[in-house]
Amino acid sequence: MKSLRPFLLWFLCAALPLAAQMSTLQNLPAVGVSVRGYAPDAAMLGLTETTMINAVRAVIEPAGVKVLPPPIVERTPEAAVLEISANVSLYGKSGFFFILDLQLREGVKTVRKLQTLTTIPAVTWAEQEAGFTAKPEKAEAALAKLAQKFADEWAKAQGR
Secondary structure, three states: OOOOHHHHHHHHHHHHHHHHHOOOOOOOOEEEEEEEEEOHHHHHHOOOHHHHHHHHHHHHOOOOOEEOOHHHHHHOOOOOEEEEEEEEEEEOOOEEEEEEEEEEEEEEOOOOOOOOOOOEEEEEEEEEEEEEEOOHHHHHHHHHHHHHHHHHHHHHHOOO
16 A cells, blocks of 8 residues: 555645646637626616627627527526626715626536436636726726626637
8 A cells, every 4th residue: 555655645636736737617609698696886887788788799709609599498497597686776866886706507407316316507617807996987897897707718618
């Protein structure tokens, strides 16, 4: 057994970099894009559901991410969905505090055996951005930054 220790140590050290390179975005063929958690003050800032979805799509589609149309996402509960959450609060007369979340939700199967066959929705990737502004462009730029992080990590996970 003592003679195997150096070999096992070498094997574990060689395998660690491989594990670090794995991504939850690997082999992700397509995503839907939707809004979840829309704050009423977001409309006062100029962020509508449509503008937020378009801002994300404008970044991830040119990067090569296939975006599923809403009818397909609605009919396919196991589809991966990139969800936007916008928490916006009016602060003072014209300032807004915002917290934007971008989360990838997809159905996963548990390792443990369940009584029924089911997939459980889980967040497998998430990023958040916060700020203060009176201009909707700043909030849209923050959302585009989140989408760019997703696109970059997706491209890297695909080996591009």
